[in-house]
Amino acid sequence: MLGFSAVVALVLFTLWLYTFRRGERPQRTPREEQRIMLRWVLGGGIALPLVSIIALLVFAAPTGRSMLPLPLPEGEAELIEVVGHQWWWEIRYPGENGEPDVITANRLVMPAGEPVDFRLVSADVIHAFWIPRLGGKRDMVPGRHSIIRLEADVPGVFGAQCAEYCGAQHTNMLLHVEAMPRAEYDAWLAERRAPPEPRAGFDEARQAFGEHCAACHTVDGFPQELIADDVTYDMVGPNLTDIGSRPTLGAGVLPMEEGAIAYWLEHHQLLKPGNRMPPHNHIDTETLQDIGAWLETMEP
Ligand code: HEC
Ligand SMILES: [Cu+2]
Incomplete structure (x- = not known):
């Protein structure tokens, strides 16, 4: 597209310069003037755009087709579900029976060198999923799902972001994408499928988490009896099982x-004003630091 638009610009500038350089205008009758004008309208207004668009379609159509979730000769593509939330990303990896069995947030890990189908949904408003280095973007519309097929030819780390204005913190809705070789990807998933090891210590942190945080945040294997059930919220926050x-x-x-988690817990409304996590002013700093230190240990 850049090449093509460069050619169009070059032709335009050449014509423009030509109008300065040419000499006296020949005298023309109104009939002649009208004929010349008609030629410009038909040629420049209809024929040229038609030819240009068809030329671009020759490139665009196969690209668009390769992003459709069509059947593949070599079996099913990996399916990863991405849920847009104000203002964060939930990533769900379907397990054996189709139910998501690994849920994480704000970090998308995918196999490299093979097509991956992303099933896009939204939990609230319209967002758009866009990994610029891997191809086109697609809207995430509440109440619908759409699938986009992308492929990372080589392993790497790519930036991604929401590409549809979705409210105050739309700018801060970034997604970290890592494409890794198949074996590494499988190992990454297997690690997260294994039940998390209970960490020793952090009893007070766990207690406080059950009281203040567990209504919105899931941590796999968190003791049910610690979860205060007198508060409920009409929303979910990011799953924190592998937050560390x-x-x-x-x-x-x-x-x-x-120390970043504790810092985030104290200052998140300054760092990301208006984000959907309420401020934790009613919890003392020491407790927040305790929770932060505990959450930092949370990795497979
Ligand atoms: C009312 C629901 C709610 C409660 C209660 C809540 N959170 Fe959150 N939390 C959220 C939401 C929503 C986000 C996402 C904010 C964003 O990035 O826009 C979030 C984000 C986070 C993150 C960052 C996650 C990431 O992957 O970036 C951490 C860590 C966190 N919360 C920990 C806690 C802790 C610890 C508590 C208890 C002290 C708590 N939250 C209480 C809703 C909640
Ligand atoms: Cu957005």
Whole structure:
């Protein structure tokens, strides 16, 4: 497209310069003037766009086709479900029986060198899924699902972002995408399918988490009896089971490093104003630091 538009621009500029350089206009009758005008309208207004668009379609149609979830000769493509939330990403990996068995957030891991079908849905408003390096984007419309097929030819790390304005923190809805060789991808999933090992210590952190956080956040294997059931919220927050292994917090606003979770818990409404997690002002700093330290250990 860039090449083609460069040619169009070049022709335009040449014609434009030509109008400066040419000499006296010849005298023409109104009939002649009208004929010339008609030629420009038919040639420049109809024929040229038609030819240009057909030429572009020759390139665009096969690309568009390869992004459709058509049957593949070599079996099923890997299916990964991506849910758009205000303002973060939920990633669900379907297990044996089709039910999601690994759920994570804000980090998408996919196999490289093979097509992957992304099933796109939204939990609230319209978002759009876009990994610029891997191809086109697609809207995520509430109440519908759509599938886009993408392939990372080689392993790598790519940036992705929401590409449809979805509210105040649309800018801070980034997704970290990692494409890895098939064997590594399978190992990554298997690690997360295994039940998480219970960590020793952090009893107070766990207690506080059950009281203040578990109504919105799931941690696989978290003791049911610690979850306070007198508060419920009409929403879900990111699944935190593997939070310690994520590269960022808050969908890209803060790099993950020691102490980052506690910092996020205290300042998240400053870092990402208006985000859907209520401020934790009613919880003292020490408790938040405890919870942060515990959550940092949460990796497979
Ligand atoms: C009312 C629901 C709700 C409650 C209660 C809540 N959170 Fe959250 N939490 C969210 C939402 C929504 C987000 C996503 C914010 C965003 O990035 O836009 C979030 C984000 C987070 C993140 C960042 C996750 C990531 O992958 O970037 C962490 C960590 C976190 N919450 C921990 C906690 C802890 C610890 C508590 C208890 C002290 C808590 N949350 C209480 C809803 C909640
Ligand atoms: Cu958005």
